[in-house]
Amino acid sequence: DLQKLAKEYQFSLVTNPSDATVHIDGKLVGRTPLNVTLEEGTKSISVSKAGYQTYTETFVLNRNISKSITLTSMVQNYQLSVITSPSGADIYVNNAYIGRSPLSVTLEGGTKNLRIERSGYETYTENFILDRSISKSITLTPQVKEYRLSVTSSPSNALVYINGTYQGRTPLTLTLREGSYAIRVTADGYEDFSTNVTLASDRQVSATLYAKKARLTIETEPTNASVFVDNVYVGRSPLSVDLDAGRHTIRVEKSGYITDSKDVNLAAGTSSSTKITLIEERPVARITISSDPSNARIFINGKDYGRSNRVVELDPGYYEVVLVLDGYRVSVTYRYFGKGDHNLSFNLSRID
Template sequence: MSNSPVTNSNGPARIEAAKFEPLSSKKSVRSIGINPRLCLVVTLLALAAFCAWFMLTAKAVYIETEPSNADVDISGTLKLKLANRYLVRPGAHGLSLSAEGYHPLQEMLNVTTEAAQHYIYRLEKLPGHLLIDSGAVTGAQVLLDGVSRGETPLDLRNLAPGEYAVEIRAERYFPFRAEVMLEGLDREQSLNAELKPAWAEISFASEPPDAQVFSRDEMLGATPLTAQLLEGRHEVRIKAAGYKVWQDSITVVAGEPQAVTGIRLEPADAALFLVSSPARANATVNGNFLGLTPLEVPLTPGEATRIRLFKQGYKPAARSVTAKSGEQKRLSVTLEPELVPVVVRVEPGDAKIFVDGAPVGEGNRTLQLSTNKHQVEVRKQGYVDYKTTLTPHIGVDHELVVRLKTVKQAKLEALKPVITAPAGQTLKLFYPGAVTMGASRREPGRGANETLRNVKLTRPFYLGQTEVTNREYRLFDKGFSSGVVRGNSLNGDTQPAANLTWEQAARYCN
């Protein structure tokens, strides 16, 4: 049906409603389709563009690591690994390095705009561990670089990589020394030390048996005997009651056993055990030096044996001993000090005297001292202590004169007569005394207040030998000026500093 208006010849035009007809559900609607091939092409083009952009803007970064097998991780950015290089865009990126046996490393990798860049990183090795064993000899002391670290078997943990000097010590064994290179990397290394004995087995046999064996005054046991003696020379004595002492020296070589056999002890006629007070006095028997006390002296029965003892600082002592066959005697001798008079004169007269730390009195006196070295002190409150060493000699007159100094006097005497000030001036010391200040009436330019008067100085002081120059004063006050007189400058470096106030001078001196 047409929608156009209809005209009527008999009257005005009339508009008629058009009939509404809904669309039929059977009529199809045309849809828009998506081409998969076109989408794939667009995606590939976008990816190619991105890759081209990345390749053009990224920089080649060569990361060299020690160790070379360290794992490298660059975070926070797009990266491409090509052989041993990385393509990375400029900027700051997180860098993580790790390797077995090394401390991990976290760094910031700052990639610049340069085309090729090279970075070197060294990882720090983890500590190592050292196991030290000395085999059958346990409890040996271990020193690492001279410092004791414990006893074997020893497990030393977390040692820094590097070279160490190892020394292992055990009583009666030779020290073991070795240089150990510790690789670290959290690995365990072992050091097995074989300590070599520093002794040898020495066998002793005597007739009669059951005799006592001594080495260096140490009793080893009774014969027959096998003893372990340290390497070196040993003075060996073998004795039994009623027999003469057998003595000899043997040289022991470590690891080489020896047999000292065929020893026949001779019946002793008599013996004397000699002691002295003080000990270690020199002893002679019938004019022959025998040794230091205490010691055992063989005696000939029925004959008088002359024994003489002497020691520095003591009077010689002589004894005569007679013994019967087989008799055992003991002789104890007390040596008398050998005294020498020493006259001591002190000022002040009531000062106290000390010898070897013990008080002996006060004032002038005569001391009886042995011929040994002595420490002599003189003390009095308010005075400086006097100390000296004195070794008296027989036949020599000894007189010690001591004048104590007061503390004040000692301080004065300790002052140097001439010193150098910080600015380089030479200052001379002046001791306390009386001085006249001011000027006489006849002196030109005298002020009204410059009357002559006596002044007593109570403390020592230092006075410069020359005036303070401008250069010296400017070390204290850089802006100082001495001024001008009649058009002439007074500011020369070597000219005396002038136009100073009393306060300026006092501050400079202080």
């Protein structure tokens, strides 16, 4: 007998999803996508994949055949339990509201999007696969509030530091999270301005900057002199005073010495010194010399001092004072004149 030759045909199979296990006539032939050569005849195919219903079919292979199969998912239900801190949050699964925490619900298995919302807290989102019963415990993050902080200064263009970090120059507006902040405003030649603010709403800080003082040390020779700055008494030398930057007049007075003054120009935030040496006053005897009649010539220790009536200044001591006027007798006195003011009067007698 002549033996009949079996014909062979190509069999191709794709599945959705792929990677499914394929058995033909009870024999494992591979995973999808699949392309095999088989003898002609009646075939029984079985396609299986975890989580999906097994697909079976009997067909006659009498030509090249290509098949495309969509596997049917096996629906399984699982328990989802959600606890939040704080509780009372709204829970959404795949955008569908399912209740408030804490809760426990039964859902079909599969990929899920979990969203949790509560007033005053950041929205929590998570994607997960529900392929078993799951319990979730979630701590919600308090919602961060932001406010505007405006900082101005007089003078402007001052440097602004917040919590020690440079932020810019005034006027300055920043958006910051709710909370407490240390603010420092500084400018060359001015005292720093510092303050603490708590941002629970929009805030404005106005900084008035005051010029730095200049320290001046004043010494005199001799010491213990009265010191005046811009005509204001500030104490006795030696001393140090804090003054505004700029030009100032220093005046020094001491009994028995000639008053002296000088101008100083001070820079803000600096320390400097000045010394004033006083010149001792010459002691003076101030003599007012008058005569009746007047216009008599005055001689003191033989020196002509002009005519009466007049004031003569001399060193303290003994002096001979002579007045001479034509037609009158010469008038002479000899006496001591100390420091200070003196009056000396002469009544002249006519010559007979």
